[in-house]
Amino acid sequence: DIQMTQSPSSLSASVGDRVTITCRASQSISIYLNWYQQKPGKVPRLLIYTASSLHSGVPSRFSGSGSGTDFTLTISSLQPEDFATYFCQQSYSAPSFGQGTRLEIK
């Protein structure tokens, strides 16, 4: 099984900040890495798929990069609606998720 590890587990930032969240796989997963956003009491929302492809309707301030074992999600300029929990997920083999990164307002 492939283990996914996100860092940090939580993060405090301000509106307008540039934020980067990291996800590491326990083995190479090529580019098969997806990112989701989940707000409290809401359903997860797909943001990025295959490492860097922006899903339909997702603002361009979100971007993803990486390949192999190391990946990043970047939010270029935080907006108030971006404060949420973010999960990475590998789809190279049987899917597995990272533990989540909680992004809070500073």
Place this chain on the structure above:
Amino acid sequence: EVQLLESGGGLVQPGGSLRLSCAASGFTFSNYAMNWVRQAPGKGLEWVSGIKGNGGRTNYVDSVKGRFTISRDNSKNTLYLQMNSLRAEDTAIYYCAKELTVRSEFDCWGQGTLVTVSS
């Protein structure tokens, strides 16, 4: 508009069974693989099971193998999850999720149904 609506959750005793359903609309159901993903209260996401569009291939997370069975009825646009021998650690919100392509990117999620396993 793509819609997924889960049902069938509830309170069940350890060792009991439940059958979850997910009614799909707004897309050609048989063309897409479907999955179940769960989230224990206050915890992260865990993929549970997936099934290809024609129902010909299924897979499961190790912790539910031999206890859970995923299936689909493409004539009814409905996905199922039969859960047997339920344990306390199966307590979670269960979401059905549609795949964007064939690589298990989950682009559409239902609202979820809560399963509570407790005596």
